[in-house]
Amino acid sequence: MDTEHSTNPFAAGAAYVDGRITPIAKAKIPVTDWGYRRSDVTYDVVGVYHGAFFRLDDHLARFRASMGKMRLEPGESDADIARILTGLVRRSGLREAYVAMDCLRGRPAPGLPYHPAYGRAYLVCYAVPWVWLFTPEQQARGVHAIVAKTPRIAPESVDPTAKNFHWGDLTRANFEAHDAGAETAILTDGNGLITEGPGFNAFAIIDGTVVSPHQGALEGITRKTVIELCGLLDIPCEVRPLTVEAFEDADEIFLSTTAGGIMPVSRLGGRILGNDRPGPISARLRETFWARRAEGWHATPIDYDASVEPALA
Ligand SMILES: Cc1ncc(COP(=O)(O)O)c(C=O)c1O
Missing domain, CATH: 3.20.10.10 (D-amino Acid Aminotransferase, subunit A, domain 2)
Structure with missing residues (x-):
């Protein structure tokens, strides 16, 4: 089992960044994006315990509502996000996981007005080993x-x-x-x-x-x-x-x-x-x-x- 885990490049966690899957340590976003520079981002976190999500539909619904309130619209549907999160946990093999979904705004492309209405929104999701806020x-x-x-x-x-x-x-x-x-x-x-x-x-x-x-x-x-x-x-x-x-x-x-x-x-x-x-x-x-x-x-x-x-x- 240990050998299997140590050879899995996703054992420490798996990420999805704007359509691409990477091991968690390689997940990166551009430092110029407004999700980072201006906190122009919303997120949600769902837990996986004993190999199952807890209240996945509730988290997806709240995430969608948060995105609406912050005027962030990624291309992915709720069903896509559920598939992405499931795929990340599956790749990592984690039975207890902290699974995040973030929607960030990029920065308007050169030539466009420097206003959030012109920045594209995209998703960053990841699954990492379970985190306790308090032990x-x-x-x-x-x-x-x-x-x-x-x-x-x-x-x-x-x-x-x-x-x-x-x-x-x-x-x-x-x-x-x-x-x-x-x-x-x-x-x-x-x-x-x-x-x-x-x-x-x-x-x-x-x-x-x-x-x-x-x-x-x-x-x-x-x-x-x-x-x-x-x-x-x-x-x-x-x-x-x-x-x-x-x-x-x-x-x-x-x-x-x-x-x-x-x-x-x-x-x-x-x-x-x-x-x-x-x-x-x-x-x-x-x-x-x-x-x-x-x-x-x-x-x-x-x-x-x-x-x-x-x-x-
Ligand atoms: C500010 C704040 N309040 C409340 C909560 C608890 O929410 P939930 O039970 O959905 O995790 C969180 C969770 O991260 C939070 O960040």
């Missing part, structure tokens, strides 16, 4: 977080429901957390309401109800899954405004993302929640999430033995 050990003892002083950029300026690379605020907040000895940060909207953090949605459990902010955040696919799980487990769940005060006083806090699932928080700033371990409802949701995933919930299995699409050769 399983951090998740088991609970993540250490702060509420950042840096507010989330206004949604009127950068729409957080279109997944984007405008990470300036998220990165700055993450450094605030690091400087405070914490592992991550949750950002407010600057007006006393909780939004989200660098790569995840936020939840508070208040008097037995799971609460997630109603705006100012990405409509996470894992968040959608949390809402479904609450329904299945008869746990009250509400999407509504969540104040910083209510968040800081919550009985439990957890975060959700593709690259980690449901991730309990055990410290928020100076406060130790519960007994410095994940709270019972967060732990139950996390366990149920992974148990359902192992049963193939919302899964699209990948046939690793099928030959790779000739169109992608």
Whole structure:
């Protein structure tokens, strides 16, 4: 097996760049493209676990909606993208993978107006080994977080429901957390309401109800899954405004993302929640999430033995 892996040029990951397949280390984009220079790009990330995509159709639908909001129109259809992603994972042979799809704008060709309307959009997709936003050990003892002083950029300026690379605020907040000895940060909207953090949605459990902010955040696919799980487990769940005060006083806090699932928080700033371990409802949701995933919930299995699409050769 090891020999087979070491001879596979795609074992470390496979990429599709504007119609061409390459090993991940060789994937390149022009540095002059506006996807890079101006964050004129949108993206999505779907997970592969036990050889199957999780909620692939939801990720494709959100990616298409994000592209529409950012006026990026690649030539590929959703069915093409599904084939491309499947082909990349198949080539890599990875059973647990982080699978990204990006749509970038190029730069207007010489002679055309220097305006985004004249830049062609193209796709960059890749599959690499699974990434944990927080390690399983951090998740088991609970993540250490702060509420950042840096507010989330206004949604009127950068729409957080279109997944984007405008990470300036998220990165700055993450450094605030690091400087405070914490592992991550949750950002407010600057007006006393909780939004989200660098790569995840936020939840508070208040008097037995799971609460997630109603705006100012990405409509996470894992968040959608949390809402479904609450329904299945008869746990009250509400999407509504969540104040910083209510968040800081919550009985439990957890975060959700593709690259980690449901991730309990055990410290928020100076406060130790519960007994410095994940709270019972967060732990139950996390366990149920992974148990359902192992049963193939919302899964699209990948046939690793099928030959790779000739169109992608
Ligand atoms: C800013 C932000 N919010 C929320 C999320 C969680 O979304 P999902 O559960 O779809 O991965 C992400 C994921 O990368 C993110 O970048």
